Amino acid sequence: MGEFELLERIRERLPPAGPRVRIGMGDDxxxxxxxxxxxxxxxxxxxxxHFRREHSSPAQIGHKALAAALSDLAAMGAEPGEAYTVLxxxxxxxxxxxVELFDGIALLAAATGTTLAGGDVTRAPALTVAIxxxxxxxxxxxxxxxxxxxxxxxxxxxxxxxxxxxxxLLLERPxxxxxxxxxxxxxxxxxxxxxxxRLRVGCALALAGATAMIDLSDGLGGDAGHLAAQSKVQLRxxxxxxxxAAGVAAVATAAGLEPAQFAVSAGxxxxxxxxxxxxxxxSALDSVAGTGTKLVAVGEVAGGAGxxxxxxxxxxxxxTGFDQLR
Amino acid sequence: MGEFELLERIRERLPPAGPRVRIGMGDDxxxxxxxxxxxxxxxxxxxxxHFRREHSSPAQIGHKALAAALSDLAAMGAEPGEAYTVLxxxxxxxxxxxVELFDGIALLAAATGTTLAGGDVTRAPALTVAIxxxxxxxxxxxxxxxxxxxxxxxxxxxxxxxxxxxxxLLLERPxxxxxxxxxxxxxxxxxxxxxxxRLRVGCALALAGATAMIDLSDGLGGDAGHLAAQSKVQLRxxxxxxxxAAGVAAVATAAGLEPAQFAVSAGxxxxxxxxxxxxxxxSALDSVAGTGTKLVAVGEVAGGAGxxxxxxxxxxxxxTGFDQLR
Numbered sequence: 001m002g003e004f005e006l007l008e009r010i011r012e013r014l015p016p017a018g019p020r021v022r023i024g025m026g027d028d029x030x031x032x033x034x035x036x037x038x039x040x041x042x043x044x045x046x047x048x049x050h051f052r053r054e055h056s057s058p059a060q061i062g063h064k065a066l067a068a069a070l071s072d073l074a075a076m077g078a079e080p081g082e083a084y085t086v087l088x089x090x091x092x093x094x095x096x097x098x099v100e101l102f103d104g105i106a107l108l109a110a111a112t113g114t115t116l117a118g119g120d121v122t123r124a125p126a127l128t129v130a131i132x133x134x135x136x137x138x139x140x141x142x143x144x145x146x147x148x149x150x151x152x153x154x155x156x157x158x159x160x161x162x163x164x165x166x167x168x169l170l171l172e173r174p175x176x177x178x179x180x181x182x183x184x185x186x187x188x189x190x191x192x193x194x195x196x197x198r199l200r201v202g203c204a205l206a207l208a209g210a211t212a213m214i215d216l217s218d219g220l221g222g223d224a225g226h227l228a229a230q231s232k233v234q235l236r237x238x239x240x241x242x243x244x245a246a247g248v249a250a251v252a253t254a255a256g257l258e259p260a261q262f263a264v265s266a267g268x269x270x271x272x273x274x275x276x277x278x279x280x281x282x283s284a285l286d287s288v289a290g291t292g293t294k295l296v297a298v299g300e301v302a303g304g305a306g307x308x309x310x311x312x313x314x315x316x317x318x319x320t321g322f323d324q325l326r
Numbered sequence: 327m328g329e330f331e332l333l334e335r336i337r338e339r340l341p342p343a344g345p346r347v348r349i350g351m352g353d354d355x356x357x358x359x360x361x362x363x364x365x366x367x368x369x370x371x372x373x374x375x376h377f378r379r380e381h382s383s384p385a386q387i388g389h390k391a392l393a394a395a396l397s398d399l400a401a402m403g404a405e406p407g408e409a410y411t412v413l414x415x416x417x418x419x420x421x422x423x424x425v426e427l428f429d430g431i432a433l434l435a436a437a438t439g440t441t442l443a444g445g446d447v448t449r450a451p452a453l454t455v456a457i458x459x460x461x462x463x464x465x466x467x468x469x470x471x472x473x474x475x476x477x478x479x480x481x482x483x484x485x486x487x488x489x490x491x492x493x494x495l496l497l498e499r500p501x502x503x504x505x506x507x508x509x510x511x512x513x514x515x516x517x518x519x520x521x522x523x524r525l526r527v528g529c530a531l532a533l534a535g536a537t538a539m540i541d542l543s544d545g546l547g548g549d550a551g552h553l554a555a556q557s558k559v560q561l562r563x564x565x566x567x568x569x570x571a572a573g574v575a576a577v578a579t580a581a582g583l584e585p586a587q588f589a590v591s592a593g594x595x596x597x598x599x600x601x602x603x604x605x606x607x608x609s610a611l612d613s614v615a616g617t618g619t620k621l622v623a624v625g626e627v628a629g630g631a632g633x634x635x636x637x638x639x640x641x642x643x644x645x646t647g648f649d650q651l652r
Contacts, residue, residue: 022363022466026556027473028401028540029367031466034360037348041355042410042446042458049449075354086370086412086456120368123375125451130412132368132458140348140357147353214354230352 003121006095010102010119015110020081020136021117030117032082037140041072044130047090051193053127055171058097060193062104065129068217070112070197071270075215076143077206078135080199082117083109085131088124101129112199142206149212149231149275153301155224156284158201158272159293161216162259163245165266167192169255179254184247191245195270200291205274208284213274219267224307227273234304235275240312241298260317264309275301329447332421336428336445341436346407346462347443356443358408363466367398370456373416377519379453381497384423386519388430391455394543396438396523397596401541402469403532404461406525408443409435411457414450427455438525468532475538475557475601479627481550482610484527484598485619487542488585489571491592493518495581505580510573517571521596526617531600534610539600545593550633553599560630566638567624586643590635601627 007025017024023031045065047053056064066083073080085105089098098121109116114133137143167188170177177185198215205213214227220242224235239260252259263269276284281297288295299309309317333351343350349357371391373379382390392409399406411431415424424447435442440459463469493514496503503511524541531539540553546568550561565586578585589595602610607623614621625635635643 023471027471028398029365029404029461029469031402031469031471032364032366033362033466034364036359038358038360039355040358040408040410040444040458040460042412042444044412044414044446044448044456046414046448046450048451072354076357078355082366084366084368084458086368088370088372088454118366118368120370120456122370122372124372124454125374128414128450128454130368130370130446130456132366132410134366135355140359143355143357145349145353145357 006098006121009099014106014116018115021115024117036138039073039076039078039135039143042132043069047127056193058101059104062101063108063194065131066105066108067195067197069131069133071215073133073135074197074199074202075213077202078137080112080114081136082115082134083131085119087121088128090127144206144210144213146212146214146227146230149233149301151301151303153211153275154278154281154297155235155299156274156295157298158198158295160243160245161269161271162248162262163188163191164268165262166248166251176251176254180247180250188247198272201272201288201293204287204291208287209280210274210276216269216271217267219265221264228307234302235307236302237299237309239309239317243296332424332447335425340432340442344441347441350443362462362464365399365402365404365461365469368458369395373453382519384427385430388427389434389520391457392431392434393521393523395457395459397541399459399461400523400525400528401539403528404463406438406440407462408441408460409457411445413447414454416453419453470532470536470539472538472540472553472556475559475627477627477629479537479601480604480607480623481561481625482600482621483624484524484621486569486571487595487597488574488588489514489517490594491588492574492577502577502580506573506576514573524598527598527614527619530613530617534613535606536600536602542595542597543593545591547590554633560628561633562628563625563635565635565643569622
């Protein structure tokens, strides 16, 4: 397989370029006319670290790589613009599988209004997908960082969490699926394999006046810790209020684990955690509901540092930061 | 080693951010205020494919990754702006080596006015460095694509070529170094290990009215072929006119190869190939000379397709396109 032939096959299948793109794939560099402010993030996934080829189809791997990258734009409240991909191809991955992987990227790109504007393909010992995404906003102040949370703010979380971690455990230990309805098990596995970046939720939260925001890629414990550290505040969360996905508790019980640990430590839910002044909460709940995703309040911001997650009985839930090199 | 600790150590060592960067490393995404047009390119290098850890120091690997990416901006005539890095760390690469690798990136970034604005670190089976670079220009028309060469244009090449390929052969077969002065051998090896992106040459050529431009990353044969294909012209080059680096001929003779083949097929010289109307040639030669690099005319553009490289006796040099997946 030649790199150039593969890139040509991929180019032919891409959706049309967005309005900011003057030159897409095929020259030394893509040329865009951004205007306003840009948010840029890069995310890499590697076989055996972030996914396993025996669990994921090539299209799912492509989807997940772009979803993880776009999730960072969602966490800024940016509108997705362009994506640039690096594909590291191991010897046993054929050209058709590469094209299928790009189809997974292209489908999510089309659904989110993202233009695949450039890329590189190289040999590699393990399948590797690294994607740089560029998002746009009218100005820098429209984007929400991790650093603006203030004591007294409410902490909110979008969607359902713990699903990706429980889904991963079901993929690794299929026998645990006997403990829950098959629809729930299927949905948990899908959450792990095909996460959805919350781009519309992120924009709605930015417009509603979120003071700080982060996506839940490493686990609620670690990610809330990053936001707390950069905002120089403490986040006090209620374990009972965490919106665990259906089936998470059943998987936890079957595996002898605490249900909230899937949300706190496992990561990859790609939901958003944000902080808001109390006066902005109702309009945030309403406008996020308009995107089809539910927003729930899970705690509050206090002076201090770090993250506390308490059970209803006041017991402190262990908040293992997800701190391994992954 | 923790990803976050490593990123923290790296952040502390970075040069200050450029004027367009509002938020650099450490949030979900970097925030920039681009203005004008941007040129964006991504390039990945993998141990065992583009370099070998036994030949290159970590700093040289970091340097080469950024140099290869910046070379694409040079080929557009863009001013370098921001870089976003993905580092895939194998189990046997320690934290100090990672920091040294980033020092190599940071040194070239500082020398070229590039801000390291974001990155991701992940485990990987082989050392992998993927870098996305963003360059800037006042408007899209200031950037030079591969597609504008016209019959009658002159073809020019910057600097010396064949050095990176000859240097690689010297690294792999050290006994060949006996056939040339040790200074030349050292310089050839350095060309392979520490290529220099021709950013000032690219800007000078763009200002001088280059009609098309590409960097020599895959080898003159393949790269000239890309430019010819996208411009829908033929490039007729003189093998005798190619500016081979000192020592290339000696290495070729010792290895039983044709000297020009190092320039034509081996790649990684990261010099620039451009086309210009004859009336612009003299001002291009003068302004590129002002950057400290020599520009030479190596042929002309004709109607037709593909690339011809002829020996003085009229014999056609085999122009093997560099078409493997690398």
